[in-house]
Amino acid sequence: MADDVFKALADPTRRRILDELVERDGQSLFEICARLATKHGLGLSRQAISQHLAVLEAADLVRTRRQGRYKFHDLNTEPLERIVTRWLRPDARENTP
Amino acid sequence: MADDVFKALADPTRRRILDELVERDGQSLFEICARLATKHGLGLSRQAISQHLAVLEAADLVRTRRQGRYKFHDLNTEPLERIVTRWLRPDARENTP
DNA sequence: AGCATAGGCAAGTGAATACTTGCATGACGA
DNA sequence: TCGTCATGCAAGTATTCACTTGCCTATGCT
Numbered sequence: 001m002a003d004d005v006f007k008a009l010a011d012p013t014r015r016r017i018l019d020e021l022v023e024r025d026g027q028s029l030f031e032i033c034a035r036l037a038t039k040h041g042l043g044l045s046r047q048a049i050s051q052h053l054a055v056l057e058a059a060d061l062v063r064t065r066r067q068g069r070y071k072f073h074d075l076n077t078e079p080l081e082r083i084v085t086r087w088l089r090p091d092a093r094e095n096t097p
Numbered sequence: 098m099a100d101d102v103f104k105a106l107a108d109p110t111r112r113r114i115l116d117e118l119v120e121r122d123g124q125s126l127f128e129i130c131a132r133l134a135t136k137h138g139l140g141l142s143r144q145a146i147s148q149h150l151a152v153l154e155a156a157d158l159v160r161t162r163r164q165g166r167y168k169f170h171d172l173n174t175e176p177l178e179r180i181v182t183r184w185l186r187p188d189a190r191e192n193t194p
Numbered sequence: 195a196g197c198a199t200a201g202g203c204a205a206g207t208g209a210a211t212a213c214t215t216g217c218a219t220g221a222c223g224a
Numbered sequence: 225t226c227g228t229c230a231t232g233c234a235a236g237t238a239t240t241c242a243c244t245t246g247c248c249t250a251t252g253c254t
Contacts, residue, residue: 028230028231029230030229030230046230046231047231047233050231050232068230069229069230069231070230071230
């Protein structure tokens with residue numbers, strides 16, 4: 001459960017993908033490929049990113065919806081809000097930005 | 098920087114160690130070994146845990162202070178509060194628990 | 195001084211994982 | 225219907241990483 005979230009966040013490429021989805025939600029696989037290549041200079045294959053997206057989806061950080069031959073990816077921040085508070089003590093938990 | 102934090106949190110054993118330090122701060126290596134073994138049933142060698150602590154220290158999630166032949170480990174939650182807000186949109190950032 | 199305790203360093207092993215290459219499927223347009 | 229575009233599946237490789245084993249350093253006690 002939270003295990004998958006931490007594992008998903010462990011890879012820098014996957015964190016870039018999340019960055020990209022924060023900026024523009026609902027992108028397709030090819031869009032993400034293109035923007036990672038141009039903006040971040042990552043020359044990864046389509047499959048590499050597809051597998052990363054699968055990991056993110058397994059962690060429920062990304063929700064997908066099919067539309068014809070396109071598959072759009074939406075960011076889901078809910079799991080992120082849960083995981084970190086685990087180690088925040090009561091007094092530190094109040095002023096979370 | 099934040100890279101090290103995510104990498105540190107990727108391993109379940111390291112997350113257990115953080116759990117242990119939340120419960121009681123300032124433990125030595127042997128204390129952590131003992132409590133992980135008894136409470137969580139983890140039969141890991143001393144070096145394994147020592148290496149995990151080194152990773153946590155590199156991520157600044159654990160601060161250490163030497164005192165004689167003892168080395169005490171203190172939890173530092175500051176890096177945790179930074180990393181997740183990266184993907185929280187403005188509207189979601191308000192009601193963080 | 196001598197010995198036990200607390201921790202550190204380094205090399206080696208096995209498993210997990212990120213990435214690639216090649217082929218298959220399924221939807222849309224001419 | 226045929227070809228193309230977007231994606232999925234599977235096997236193979238190579239690197240990363242967690243863990244162990246063995247030896248070394250240093251502090252404190254008797």
